[in-house]
Amino acid sequence: MHLLYPFAKRFIAGEDLKTALCNVQSLSRHGYLSTVDVLGEDTHTKGQALAAQKEYLDLLKRMKDQTFPLDLSIKLTQMGLHIDPDFCRRNVETILQASGHHTVRFDMEGSNTTQDILYEGIELHRQYPNLGLVLQAYLHRTESDIGRVIDEGISTRLCKGAYHEPEHIALQSMDNIRENFFRQARRLLTSGFQPAIATHDEVLLEEILKFVKVEHINANRFFFEMLYGVRRDLQKDLLGKGYRVRVYVPFGKSWLPYTLRRLAERKENILFVLKSVFRETFGLGRLQGLNL
Numbered sequence: 001m002h003l004l005y006p007f008a009k010r011f012i013a014g015e016d017l018k019t020a021l022c023n024v025q026s027l028s029r030h031g032y033l034s035t036v037d038v039l040g041e042d043t044h045t046k047g048q049a050l051a052a053q054k055e056y057l058d059l060l061k062r063m064k065d066q067t068f069p070l071d072l073s074i075k076l077t078q079m080g081l082h083i084d085p086d087f088c089r090r091n092v093e094t095i096l097q098a099s100g101h102h103t104v105r106f107d108m109e110g111s112n113t114t115q116d117i118l119y120e121g122i123e124l125h126r127q128y129p130n131l132g133l134v135l136q137a138y139l140h141r142t143e144s145d146i147g148r149v150i151d152e153g154i155s156t157r158l159c160k161g162a163y164h165e166p167e168h169i170a171l172q173s174m175d176n177i178r179e180n181f182f183r184q185a186r187r188l189l190t191s192g193f194q195p196a197i198a199t200h201d202e203v204l205l206e207e208i209l210k211f212v213k214v215e216h217i218n219a220n221r222f223f224f225e226m227l228y229g230v231r232r233d234l235q236k237d238l239l240g241k242g243y244r245v246r247v248y249v250p251f252g253k254s255w256l257p258y259t260l261r262r263l264a265e266r267k268e269n270i271l272f273v274l275k276s277v278f279r280e281t282f283g284l285g286r287l288q289g290l291n292l
């Protein structure tokens with residue numbers, strides 16, 4: 001699987017905290033905010049979950065003197081949701097207690113975890129108002145979940161959804177997903193607390209920009225979010241237009257599941273990987289023929 005690493009490198013901000021923080025600081029110097037993700041999910045042992053928790057705590061320690069607010073993206077299955085929900089909750093609470101002025105956001109995972117993640121998020125938010133959530137536009141249930149997070153005043157990221165889900169659980173066609181994304185985004189933008197619109201879809205972004213203009217929604221009431229290494233041109237464009245842009249910055253050694261999701265999103269990505277493997281296997285690298 002190391003053959004995927006040249007591809008993975010485009011999407012991850014390093015394998016260790018030091019490199020990731022350099023990238024976060026560089027983004028900040030250029031005007032971007034970051035939401036940092038310690039890569040990893042679906043841990044099977046308490047030791048793995050505690051190691052991931054320690055990475056987040058180390059990150060917070062290193063961020064203590066930074067004045068800019070950071071967003072942490074955390075996966076509850078990484079914190080031990082499938083091992084023991086109480087253990088998972090204690091792990092997350094330790095991070096929340098150390099988080100200071102930063103936001104701790106629960107990434108949304110496969111549909112077998114949606115209810116648990118939402119439940120934990122809503123419960124913990126009552127004690128920790130800096131807790132944020134994520135909802136996926138492709139899920140049928142999101143229509144009602146959006147109402148819930150709006151009522152609770154929880155800062156929520158809206159994304160399309162990255163997992164394969166069956167028809168009875170999720171919309172399948174891109175047109176329907178887009179339509180639902182736009183409908184739910186309008187609700188969050190008008191009534192939600194500091195929502196984040198997480199997409200690189202230009203059709204959607206155009207509709208949303210028109211909507212916020214017509215509705216006079218101020219740029220400081222929401223965020224645009226995009227993935228590290230994806231559509232930097234759009235990130236720059238939105239920043240230049242005066243919007244707040246937060247970049248999802250994943251780092252760590254467990255990059256494979258995240259990378260496979262990015263790979264599945266674009267057929268061009270699969271071609272990129274095939275070309276790298278071909279070059280490496282047959283010695284067709286650019287420098288091979290040069291007489292240096």
Ligand SMILES: Cc1cc2nc3c(=O)[nH]c(=O)nc-3n(C[C@H](O)[C@H](O)[C@H](O)COP(=O)(O)OP(=O)(O)OC[C@H]3O[C@@H](n4cnc5c(N)ncnc54)[C@H](O)[C@@H]3O)c2cc1C
Binds near residue numbers: 136161162201266
């Ligand atoms: C900040 C952020 C956080 C996210 N958090 C979650 C989460 O918690 N749970 C979850 O299920 N999903 C999450 N996602 C992933 C999301 O659900 C989508 O799978 C992903 O964003 C692609 O959808 P899109 O809206 O960009 O539209 P798409 O139609 O997939 O892409 C639109 C355009 O963006 C570019 N693009 C998109 N993806 C790639 C890629 N992999 N490689 C190269 N170019 C690409 C292409 O130019 C493409 O034409 C997150 C996405 C973002 C941006």
